[in-house]
Amino acid sequence: MKVKRYIGNDPQETMLKIKSELGSNAVILHSRKIKKPGFFGFMKKPLIEMVAAIEENKEKPERDIQKGKLTAIVSNPPHQEGSKIDLLQNQIGNIENLLNNVLDKIGYNQDDKGNHQEALYKKYHDLLVVNDVDPQIADKLLTIVRKQVSFTEDNEEAILRTIRIAVREYLESPETIGDNFEKKRIIVFVGPTGVGKTTTLAKLAAKLSITKGKRVGVITSDTYRIAAVEQLKIYSEILSIPIRIVYEPNEINEAIEAFSDRDVILIDTAGRNHKNEEQLEEIKTLIKHIIDPEIYLVMSATTGNRDITNIIKSYQFIENYRIIFTKLDEAVTIGNVLNAKIKTGKKLSYVTTGQSVPDDLEIAQPDKLANMIVGEFHE
């Protein structure tokens, strides 16, 4: 039997601490309000102290934070003996009996408890799915959350908070272009048609040249539409950044070499229909010609889950890339950001939130995105 004292700001927080350390089999022996320590403690909201106990051979969930994932593992607390423990065991037995009597009296049985838990599970599953989180991913998340916090009605705040934490952990810290320009950087933007590749390139070009004072060069291989080259030329002129156009993939290295004085080269590509193999082949060939490219797959947050899944599949040929999500301002829900992160296993980098160059570009902050995904719950 392990007995430990826990303190939290409210009963839910204290219970969460107990559950995550001792597991759902922990029994509360005692609970009381205590004043915060210090001179001004008497003016503050009281803290909640709980004394909890767990039998030695019961399962205890732990967080495997190193991998950034929440997993439950089984471990046995050290063995303890002694008459005090026997006494406590008796007391717990009494409390359990008392509790069962009360539950019987109010007509609450284990089946009811199971039904309540299932109803809550379904409620949060539905809400995640309404926010466009893939149903299987919602299952995966809630299975983890259920190991951390019990699904009871008086615990909903803690459930929501734990879902948010799980989403945040799955989104992981973003990887951006960063500040290391000792070696020349070659950055390539790929993705479906019309998602905002060229606009995002222009935003990053402006940030790199104006804010970071880097020497930027722009190359475009999008010669399919006259307007595409013109669009990039206008941005280059405004930003005083040189631009080169390549018509064939094998010309790319010549263009890169011509930019030998640049710290960073940004390469725009034509929007490719992910269902068109031939068009994707062209991107593959272009990438193959570049030495050490850093690739950003640009997708729009307004694209549906099924299309995002297909887009991800068709870009599987790229071993290493980061993800940019555009048009967050237009998307009603952004569950797809989480779906794409989990399905690709690649890092998020930036999100864009409007047409304005360069302002509508942000680093993909997991906190903010998790709030957008989970915070959009409508009761």
Ligand SMILES: Nc1nc2c(ncn2[C@@H]2O[C@H](COP(=O)(O)OP(=O)(O)OP(=O)(O)O)[C@@H](O)[C@H]2O)c(=O)[nH]1
């Ligand atoms: N609302 C909104 N519009 C955006 C955003 N980013 C880009 N756009 C708009 O989306 C449209 C397409 O942008 P482009 O940058 O030309 O897209 P692209 O991916 O380069 O398109 P293709 O080269 O034709 O494949 C333009 O009207 C942009 O202003 C964004 O974050 N929010």
Ligand SMILES: [Mg+2]
């Ligand atoms: Mg473009």
